[in-house]
Amino acid sequence: MEEFVFTRTVGATSGPNSRAVACRDLRDWLELVEAAGELKRVTAPVDPSEELSAITYMATRGGTAPALLFDNLVGDRFSARILSNMLGASKERYALAVGLDPTLSTTDMIAATREIMKQRLAPVQVDKSAAPVNEIVLRGDEVDLTAFPVPKFWPGDGGGYIGTGDVTFTRDPQSGRINVGVYRQMVHGPARVGLYCSPGKHGRLDREAWWARGEPCEVVAAYGIDPVLFMVGAQAFSSGESELDVAGGMMGRPVELTEAEYVGLPIPANAELVVEGLLHPGDSAMEGPLGEFTGYYGNERSMQPVMEIKAGHCRRSPIITAALMANYPSCEIGSYYAIMRSARILDDLQRIGVPGVVAAYSHPAAASGWGMVIVSLKQQYPGHAAQALAVTAQCPAAAYFTKWIIAVDEDVDPTDFNQVMWALSTRCNPVDDLDILKNTWSTGLDPSQFPPEARPFGSKALINACKPYRHIKQFPQSTLLRRSTYERVVARWSELALSGSPPRLSTFHPE
Ligand SMILES: Cc1cc2nc3c(=O)[nH]c(=O)nc-3n(C[C@H](O)[C@H](O)[C@H](O)COP(=O)(O)O)c2cc1C
Numbered sequence: 001m002e003e004f005v006f007t008r009t010v011g012a013t014s015g016p017n018s019r020a021v022a023c024r025d026l027r028d029w030l031e032l033v034e035a036a037g038e039l040k041r042v043t044a045p046v047d048p049s050e051e052l053s054a055i056t057y058m059a060t061r062g063g064t065a066p067a068l069l070f071d072n073l074v075g076d077r078f079s080a081r082i083l084s085n086m087l088g089a090s091k092e093r094y095a096l097a098v099g100l101d102p103t104l105s106t107t108d109m110i111a112a113t114r115e116i117m118k119q120r121l122a123p124v125q126v127d128k129s130a131a132p133v134n135e136i137v138l139r140g141d142e143v144d145l146t147a148f149p150v151p152k153f154w155p156g157d158g159g160g161y162i163g164t165g166d167v168t169f170t171r172d173p174q175s176g177r178i179n180v181g182v183y184r185q186m187v188h189g190p191a192r193v194g195l196y197c198s199p200g201k202h203g204r205l206d207r208e209a210w211w212a213r214g215e216p217c218e219v220v221a222a223y224g225i226d227p228v229l230f231m232v233g234a235q236a237f238s239s240g241e242s243e244l245d246v247a248g249g250m251m252g253r254p255v256e257l258t259e260a261e262y263v264g265l266p267i268p269a270n271a272e273l274v275v276e277g278l279l280h281p282g283d284s285a286m287e288g289p290l291g292e293f294t295g296y297y298g299n300e301r302s303m304q305p306v307m308e309i310k311a312g313h314c315r316r317s318p319i320i321t322a323a324l325m326a327n328y329p330s331c332e333i334g335s336y337y338a339i340m341r342s343a344r345i346l347d348d349l350q351r352i353g354v355p356g357v358v359a360a361y362s363h364p365a366a367a368s369g370w371g372m373v374i375v376s377l378k379q380q381y382p383g384h385a386a387q388a389l390a391v392t393a394q395c396p397a398a399a400y401f402t403k404w405i406i407a408v409d410e411d412v413d414p415t416d417f418n419q420v421m422w423a424l425s426t427r428c429n430p431v432d433d434l435d436i437l438k439n440t441w442s443t444g445l446d447p448s449q450f451p452p453e454a455r456p457f458g459s460k461a462l463i464n465a466c467k468p469y470r471h472i473k474q475f476p477q478s479t480l481l482r483r484s485t486y487e488r489v490v491a492r493w494s495e496l497a498l499s500g501s502p503p504r505l506s507t508f509h510p511e
């Protein structure tokens with residue numbers, strides 16, 4: 001992506017361009033989402049401790065649930081609200097956030113995402129007095145996070161998490177680059193919040209760089225934020241790159257920032273609830289565990305850095321964006337994540353130069369898209385499928401965690417699991433078509449290995465579910481409709497009183 005040079009008719013930092021999204025903030029986006037019938041307001045009193053997450057989990061098991069806005073929360077002293085299932089399993093709400101057509105198929109949305117994710121647009125600074133996040137400013141002792149409704153998600157969670165669907169800004173002391181990451185934040189006290197960044201994350205590298213200089217690390221955290229900054233904060237970009245520029249590029253309009261009260265970092269001007277503070281070397285407390293996107297509790301409780309909060313900013317009736325971590329389709333890391341990850345895998349395969357790749361998809365049911373990648377290709381030479389499998393398995397966007405890499409022919413849609421299972425069942429002969437890669441890049445969050453110390457290493461199965469290339473000429477023909485007959489039935493669809501619209505088919509019996 002680094003090689004892409006994006007040019008605009010409007011100056012790169014000066015304003016919106018032809019595809020600028022209509023929404024400036026979470027509230028604008030919620031209006032769009034509500035108009036599309038994708039928002040449910042919950043006005044009955046709800047306890048943020050376990051009940052809010054239970055409602056979210058139960059309401060989302062079917063996979064097509066709206067976003068849930070809770071505005072009557074037990075114990076709230078700040079007229080705050082909580083939004084859950086913000087994006088979840090909905091590709092439509094993702095599309096509304098980044099200005100794509102919500103009726104696009106998943107495959108087309110991945111292609112469109114590849115284009116908008118290449119674009120960069122630097123943020124702009126707005127005046128403090130004009131920033132909606134400054135409707136209420138709290139300094140020093142006025143900050144009391146326990147006055148806000150703080151969700152506790154799962155019975156075994158180590159505490160209440162004000163930050164899950166959040167974004168966190170830190171600065172690289174050397175380059176000045178501002179990083180945006182989504183890192184969980186557990187409330188320890190009125191002005192003390194734990195910040196968990198796993199090894200290698202940019203927020204953690206920034207913190208360590210400040211501490212190595214003997215200085216505290218400044219942090220800005222937004223606990224209610226627009227969906228684009230959240231989604232981009234949750235994606236890994238290179239450490240020198242600011243996710244602020246990526247978010248601006250995806251929206252076609254710059255992220256608006258404003259000056260903070262205490263720290264040198266800026267704060268997002270249109271956020272709902274923001275805190276600024278310091279991570280002091282050696283200041284830590286027990287943190288975790290948290291029920292994770294894997295559907296299991298994650299790492300054991302451990303000592304993690306604590307942020308001393310110096311100031312807070314919020315709108316009136318701020319909306320806290322809470323991300324439930326659960327198994328699909330209830331997980332906040334759902335469709336958008338699968339789409340973005342698939343887009344980046346395709347970028348990698350194109351950059352490396354694997355020919356004939358048609359599509360790729362990492363289905364969110366596979367632990368938020370981490371567990372499996374399916375790649376479709378038009379086989380062109382002996383060994384082509386094996387090459388596509390090996391490169392997909394280890395390309396930067398797919399290498400972490402992924403256990404199952406499946407190659408299918410171009411007539412199989414990777415986003416349609418029924419088709420993938422058909423290919424696995426009819427084109428794959430396990431004795432010949434399975435390979436295993438060992439000691440690969442994985443995560444401590446994968447519970448399948450024991451003892452747990454074995455875990456950061458994983459293994460990967462490469463599954464060739466393409467027609468066997470050696471026998472491709474003798475391989476039986478698929479049963480396909482004749483195009484002329486298909487078109488005749490499409491034309492007669494309403495005469496035949498068949499429900500819905502006729503299915504779209506793209507492959508037909510050879511004429
Ligand atoms: C809802 C949600 C919660 C997350 N929680 C954490 C977390 O607590 N710690 C962490 O290191 N990464 C967490 N992540 C993953 C990071 O956001 C992701 O790895 C991102 O790339 C980090 O930004 P960075 O690449 O700039 O470090 C979370 C992601 C999401 C979507």
Ligand SMILES: [Mn+2]
Pocket residue numbers: 179180181202236237238239241243
């Ligand atoms: Mn980063």
